[in-house]
Structure formats: C-alpha cells, structure tokens
Amino acid sequence: MKDKIINSFSNELREVVEDIIIKDQKVFITLKAENPNQAKELKNLKIECENKISNLNLFNEINITFTTTKKKFSKIIAVSSCKGGVGKSTLSVHLSLSLNSLGKKVGLLDGDIYGPSLPRILNLNSKPDVQKNKKIIPLNYKNIEVMSIGFLIDHKKPLVWRGPMLQSAIMQLINDVAWSDLDYLVIDFPPGTGDTQLTLMQKLKIDHALIVTTPQDIALSDTRKGINMFKTFNVPISGIVENMSYFMCNKCDEKHYLLGKGGGEKLSKEFDVKLLGQIPFDKKISENCDSGTPDLIQSNVQLKKIYDDITKKLIT
Numbered sequence: 597m598k599d600k601i602i603n604s605f606s607n608e609l610r611e612v613v614e615d616i617i618i619k620d621q622k623v624f625i626t627l628k629a630e631n632p633n634q635a636k637e638l639k640n641l642k643i644e645c646e647n648k649i650s651n652l653n654l655f656n657e658i659n660i661t662f663t664t665t666k667k668k669f670s671k672i673i674a675v676s677s678c679k680g681g682v683g684k685s686t687l688s689v690h691l692s693l694s695l696n697s698l699g700k701k702v703g704l705l706d707g708d709i710y711g712p713s714l715p716r717i718l719n720l721n722s723k724p725d726v727q728k729n730k731k732i733i734p735l736n737y738k739n740i741e742v743m744s745i746g747f748l749i750d751h752k753k754p755l756v757w758r759g760p761m762l763q764s765a766i767m768q769l770i771n772d773v774a775w776s777d778l779d780y781l782v783i784d785f786p787p788g789t790g791d792t793q794l795t796l797m798q799k800l801k802i803d804h805a806l807i808v809t810t811p812q813d814i815a816l817s818d819t820r821k822g823i824n825m826f827k828t829f830n831v832p833i834s835g836i837v838e839n840m841s842y843f844m845c846n847k848c849d850e851k852h853y854l855l856g857k858g859g860g861e862k863l864s865k866e867f868d869v870k871l872l873g874q875i876p877f878d879k880k881i882s883e884n885c886d887s888g889t890p891d892l893i894q895s896n897v898q899l900k901k902i903y904d905d906i907t908k909k910l911i912t
C-alpha cells in the first residue's frame with residue numbers, strides 16, 4: 597500500500613516524504629522541511645500529495661503535515677497510558693524534576709487540551725508573557741519550563757475543540773512557545789488514543805514513550821491499547837512504570853498490594869519492554885500534588901530514589 601502511494605508521487609515530492617502511516621481508513625503523511633518558512637515554500641508539494649492520495653480513493657481521511665528538521669529539543673519523552681487517572685501527570689512532573697536534578701534542561705508540556713492539569717499540580721496561575729515576535733514565554737517551575745493550554749484560557753468556560761482547531765492548538769503549544777534549547781521535552785499525554793495523541797505522534801519525533809500503568813487487569817487492557825498506538829506510529833517504547841504498585845505499611849513494615857500484583861511485569865514480558873520501576877501508593881505524593889508543591893517529594897529520600905532510578909533507566 598505504501599509503495600502504491602509513493603509510486604504515484606513525483607520525484608520532487610518523494611524526496612521530502614519522511615513517513616507514511618496507515619491506520620484503519622486514515623493515512624498520515626509527514627513531509628520534511630528545514631524550517632517553517634521552507635515548509636510554506638513547499639506548499640505546492642503538499643497540494644500534490646493531497647491530490648495524488650485522494651485520486652487513489654483508498655482513505656476516508658488524509659492527514660498531511662510538515663515536520664521541521666531543526667530541533668529545539670534534543671529528546672522528546674511522551675508519558676502516556678490509555679487509561680485515565682493512573683498517574684501520568686504526576687509522573688511527568690516527577691520525571692521532569694528528576695531530569696532537572698540530573699543537570700538536564702527540561703521543558704514540560706501539558707498535552708491535555710480538554711482537561712489540563714499541570715496548572716493545578718504546579719500551582720501556576722499567572723498568564724504567560726508574550727515576546728515581540730508573538731512567541732509565548734513558558735512559565736517556570738523549579739527551573740523547568742512549563743506550558744499548558746490552562747495558562748491561556750478561561751478556566752470557567754468549557755473547552756470545545758473541533759478537529760483542525762485541536763490540532764493547531766496543541767501544535768501552537770510547541771511551535772509558538774519560546775522554549776529554550778532543551779535537553780528534554782516531557783509531554784504529559786492525555787488519556788486515550790484520540791486526535792491530540794495522533795497529532796503529536798505524527799508531527800514530532802518522539803524518542804521515548806514511557807507507559808504508565810497500575811497493577812489491576814482493567815488498567816492493563818487499556819494500557820495495551822496505548823502501547824499498540826505507539827507501535828503503529830513507530831514510536832520507541834522505552835519502558836513501563838507501574839504506579840500505585842503497593843502500599844508500604846509503617847506498622848508491619850510490609851508491602852500491601854492493594855490493586856493486585858505483577859501487572860507491570862506481565863505487560864513488560866508481553867511486549868518485551870523494560871519495567872523501569874514501581875512507585876508505591878503514598879499519601880505524600882497525592883497531597884503534594886494537590887497542594888501544588890510536588891517538588892517537596894525531592895526531599896523524601898526513598899521516593900526521590902524511586903523516581904530518580906526510573907529516570908536514569910529511561911535515559912540511559
């Protein structure tokens with residue numbers, strides 16, 4: 597199928613094709629340009645691409661996009677899981693803090709356009725400033741550059757996005773923000789396998805997908821969908837983290853497996869992906885997130901070690 601598409605293209609167009617992904621009845625084509633200006637100049641090739649593919653009459657939906665080769669971020673990490681509420685945002689924050697404590701320059705992007713949660717977790721409420729060139733200056737949390745749609749919109753109004761609007765909103769948070777040259781951009785992915793996830797996977801070269809799960813079976817079946825989504829888009833899955841794995845009882849000094857045991861390990865074997873760590877269920881983690889002070893966990897030796905170990909295993 598891919599060959600059929602490529603064969604229909606002119607030589608000029610073939611040269612700029614970075615990737616073709618076919619999923620269900622949809623096709624995602626990524627074209628490469630050196631910078632956004634060049635992408636504008638290559639508009640005709642995009643039109644040719646669109647025409648050639650619609651003439652094939654094979655797809656219900658055609659997505660063509662340019663990716664620019666100049667990199668602002670050395671590495672991009674996607675923290676993801678199909679299931680909601682497993683602790684993606686919490687882990688994204690602690691991963692960013694750990695990377696920062698390892699001397700890395702880090703940016704943290706809230707990928708949730710419908711229900712952004714980083715403003716609350718990090719207690720960041722101010723509106724970002726805008727530079728003369730109209731780029732938005734990210735907010736700062738403990739030396740981490742942070743961007744969320746929640747900084748830009750009115751919290752009281754419900755967010756309704758239509759397909760193209762959503763795609764452009766999420767990409768604006770990347771392209772229209774004055775990010776520094778970063779060692780790592782950590783993206784807190786929203787739950788599910790919707791348009792935001794597809795846009796991010798298509799438009800960015802993600803270096804590491806970090807899969808978060810909890811030990812019970814219902815979480816595992818959702819997480820499988822998430823893993824398969826990354827596989828479809830050829831995103832390298834660098835590891836699984838099992839969150840809320842156990843509760844450490846102060847009185848008997850034993851681990852209690854409240855949500856079942858071994859789920860992360862099961863997934864790790866099934867997909868041949870490393871289990872990078874197990875994070876306990878700990879009231880301090882949720883309390884500090886709720887009160888907007890997750891950095892306080894950095895002074896808890898045991899929890900910091902768990903997060904730091906996961907981070908080191910992920911990036912080495």
Ligand SMILES: Nc1ncnc2c1ncn2[C@@H]1O[C@H](COP(=O)(O)OP(=O)(O)OP(=O)(O)O)[C@@H](O)[C@H]1O
Pocket residue numbers: 679680681682683684685686687708713786787839840875876877878879881882883885886
């Ligand atoms: N290891 C943990 N111990 C205790 N509480 C935790 C732990 N990890 C996360 N939590 C709490 O669980 C709740 C859900 O976490 P979080 O918001 O990070 O999940 P999520 O996967 O990002 O959710 P969503 O799918 O809605 O984006 C939060 O209240 C958070 O403080």
Ligand SMILES: [Mg+2]
Pocket residue numbers: 684685686708713784786
């Ligand atoms: Mg979240």
